[in-house]
Amino acid sequence: MTQINAEQIGKQAAKAARAVANLSEQEKNAVLQKMADSLRKHQEEIIEINKKDLVAGKEKGLSDAMMDRLELTPERVEGMATAIEEIIELSDPVGDSYVLDERPNGIKIEKMRIPLGVICMIYEARPNVTADAGALCFKSGNAVILRCGREAIESSKVIAKALHEALQASELPKDVITVVPTPDRELMMDLLQQKDYIDLVIPRGGEGLIHFVSDNSKIPVIQHYKGVCHLYVDKDADLDKALALLLNGKTQRTGVCNALEGLLVHQDVADTFLPMAAKALAEKSVKIHACKRSMPYFEGAELIADDAFGEEYLALEIAVRTVDDYEAAVEHIQQFGSGHTEVICTENDATAKRFIREVDSAVTMANASSRFSDGGQLGLGAEIGISTSKLHAYGPMGLQALTTEKFVVTGNGQIRE
Template identity: 65%
Template structure:
């Protein structure tokens, strides 16, 4: 039965994708505005479902980081609607054409950007993904199948219902935005086999979920296992700037994937910077896991061995290590980073350039907070996910990452000799 349900969902989405692919930018933007309006109108209904799910999650001992992602407020719902309106203002990638060349036989070669087709989003306690993914997939000409975890399923259904109401009013198929009503894992496994209809799978959640999807999918998967983001404070860094980058990256919202999880400090300025960092982190009640060369600067810090680095705490916790130099910082990141976001604070442009060129990461920051590693902050609108693998996207994914290009060859009757 689950195979039949999955096949039906996928086939209906594939048919619906053809209806979206031919819409003009103006038509898509009109529907997107209706999405935003309907979500605002449904605020009370969405919050009713969400409060019940948050209460249940709290009773089940859900972590603070997960609860933060699950919880909606009127302000967060307004932010969802506003994010959709930002997507309206973004340039539509579909139909963009770039000239390649005209061949000696006068055939003209171009490449045109087209939708991928059907996207399957798999996510846990992130009900905002329902709106973000629905809107981004729609603007990029795709249909989307949304599979939410059981902890947020009712909230996500309420958000999707608002968007599907807008689709109905504009005479578009409901399957443009499908939501799997049952979080049963067998149904998920069946969906992951629908490679005839689904073109890309994007999982958002914990490392366990992403590895499970990757291991069981017949469909290409965007991977983002975890966000172990580092700040390296170089010898020439402005220490006040470095402290601000540290606090913003670690304290502002510690439960997200672009929060800092490790601080690397050049040994030449460790004696100056680490006391500043220790005082500030203590004031914000951040637990410190410190290496042997840094632990004496932190009251109550836990010792950390080399093999224990690379943790994604998603909490007010951070690892600290003193490194010999820029090469030591790069070597540490190569071993323990997750290809998400890495930051260097330095006044030495040559060191910044080498860090940028050498560090293997989807997003690299020079004298800027890791918290900017976000689709909205990078001008993409609401992101659909972050890829830490290099095919076919790398880093925060916006509209263009939900499209591909096809060759368009134009002639006047030429035949190959």
């Protein structure tokens, strides 16, 4: 496609965004319910089309993690519909206001929450993003342009077809949710130049995609390069809790950004905990990359150099390191973490609070699984992504993160002297 096509997509989305911005919360919720109903209505068609993407993905040799993200089942389609219904239950942030001040001259200053406008989502083998992003952007008063990779293009289009049916039934323009019909790289480049019409770009996928978008976009980009999440087992940890957190974080679902990729164990509990971990991880067929001090506890472990940590495996693999103390664990996280999610297991409240204060990541946890680092699990409804950059959002992005604030000044004819 040519430049004019990308510009037209942006113009149409910007026009549609104005229509959504004027809807009441009740009107938006009614449309969202139609979207959820339409997904259920078209479930069989969605799954049948998804099979074509799965076959193509297998032929292209996609990784197990990518194939897992790509696959749609009846449960996952129902999950998309349920996620939209959860968004309905969330309070609409648009229009919320609060008084900042009333000046001596009588003018009143407020701040009001407003939509961002047009959001462009660029993602790979995640067809569920089509529904999640469409619903979240709609509820927060935005239009969205969805550009998915070729791995999920057919699944994305059929999901969008179901959402468009709901929009048209509500007499709203289809351009509220636009699915770019081709994964053409040139068109994506053109979209990234449309700063007059698109307000924010959110890439969601592999590290290479994020770097490409960040390097080439003229539009602000929310970044999430990778999820290298750690569990630190402190000397004051309940080791049974720690083992449960490790197994859930690593093996409950491996191909996701909030899965554990690193295990750090205080040397004072290593002799007790590492044999427990070795047995449990072996039962789950987890490959171990261990430091020199941890190697003796694991049969068949692969030695990892001190500077080779920080890998995002997205598989049944984990890096293990025995550390001297709390400070060494935090230093390791600062060097090799990705700013996504970090977990401490400890019964020492002071240590837990210190970890939460000192560790610089979008989500820090004490005695809870990294798998809870998810918009739905944190009460946001379906998330549009997880930001590991600090502007303008940090962590899972729900409705409020898809809005901004403007100043509202009310006077009675006051003029500045």
